[in-house]
Amino acid sequence: MIYIQTGTNNNVLTLAPHSESAFEWLLAYHPAVYTKMEDINQVKQRDAEFFIAGTLEGTKRNDEALKSRSLLVLDYDTAPDDFIRLIETKLPNSEWLAYPSISNGVKGTAPRWRLVINLDRDYIKDEHTALIEAVNGRLGIVTDASAEQWSQVMGLPTITAHNKLTDIIHHTGMPMKVDALLAYADQLTKEHPAPTKKPPSGYTLNFSKRRKKWMGKLLDSIVEGTSEGSRNVHLTKIAGSLFFSDAEPETVYNVLLFANDMLSEPLESDEVNKIFQSVLKREVAKY
Incomplete structure (x- = not known):
């Protein structure tokens, strides 16, 4: 199911009526057009549409109410210039949709992209971080930290002075296998264990x-x-x-x-x- 939230100043979601899959609904979505955006934050807070694909209990968005997700949505706020070519090379057989975020071209100089990956099954909260790490591992770049928040909504495609309709890229292929991604994430964890939060022993400078x-x-x-x-x-x-x-x-x-x-x-x-x-x-x- 697809849930829509208008603006970031609330956490109330509306169920979008649809009979097709969540990914097919996203492909058919008509992007909102914002030709003048003097205040990008105001547009995001009041007007822009955001979405979650999955199963929600009730209409208010929070981690407890969101029971599962059906699409993996990632933000890359400092994407390389060849971002699309990178995904095409690293995920050649998978189905995904990539489009610039509403902040692209407005904040900073690096391209800002959103990547939506079609999956072969829904997944739960405990699998969320591992799936993100697996995709980051495949691509060799790191997603924005906000994507790791379980109930985080993500902006839908928009047309702006910097974002054209032709910038919305649909790559055909097969849905990515969730279990295979989880296995890859586990492999990455074993090969590259997380660093400890304490510095290595032997430092002598007394900062106190x-x-x-x-x-x-x-x-x-x-x-x-x-x-x-x-x-x-x-x-x-x-x-x-x-x-x-x-x-x-x-x-x-x-x-x-x-x-x-x-x-x-x-x-x-x-x-x-x-x-x-x-x-x-x-x-x-x-x-």
Whole structure:
């Protein structure tokens, strides 16, 4: 099933009526046209359409309500110039759809692409990260961190001053086998185990005697995390500090996701989104 969310300022989803598969529905989707976008964030917050393909319990989006996904959707915000050729080379026999994100050409200079992979079966939350790692391993590039959030919605194709209809690329092939991807992810984990969170022994510089700057304190707090009862306050402080440093909203959001992942008991993604939107609204009101 396909669920649609209008704007990022809510987490209410509407079931899109369709009889075809989720991937076929996406292929037939008519992109919204935005010829003038003076404020990309405003368009994303109020007008742009986002989607989730899978099974949802109820109409409100959160990690607990989303029971399964039927499509693997990945964002590449710093994609190489030959992104499409790369996918065609690395995933030659698989069916996928690639299109520029609404922020392409607006934020930064690197191309911003979204990749939707057709799958042979639905998958559950516990399989999500492994599937992303498997595709990243095949392509040799890393997806945007927001894709790892289980109930994260992804923007639908759009036509803008930078995105043309011909930029939406459908590659025909077979649905990727979920179980084969999971096996590949397991192989990658064995070959390249995750690094420990502690530095190697033998370092002798005593940083405790140095006067720590505010950015050092911020980075330490992100890695150290906080207790379960202080998670919202902790993330709010981090977001506020990052906005104070004049970081871009997208940078703040991605660091916030990382900080949440460092917690022993991370918050649900919709709660992190609320924190980000609250702090962002407060920052916008200053200008």
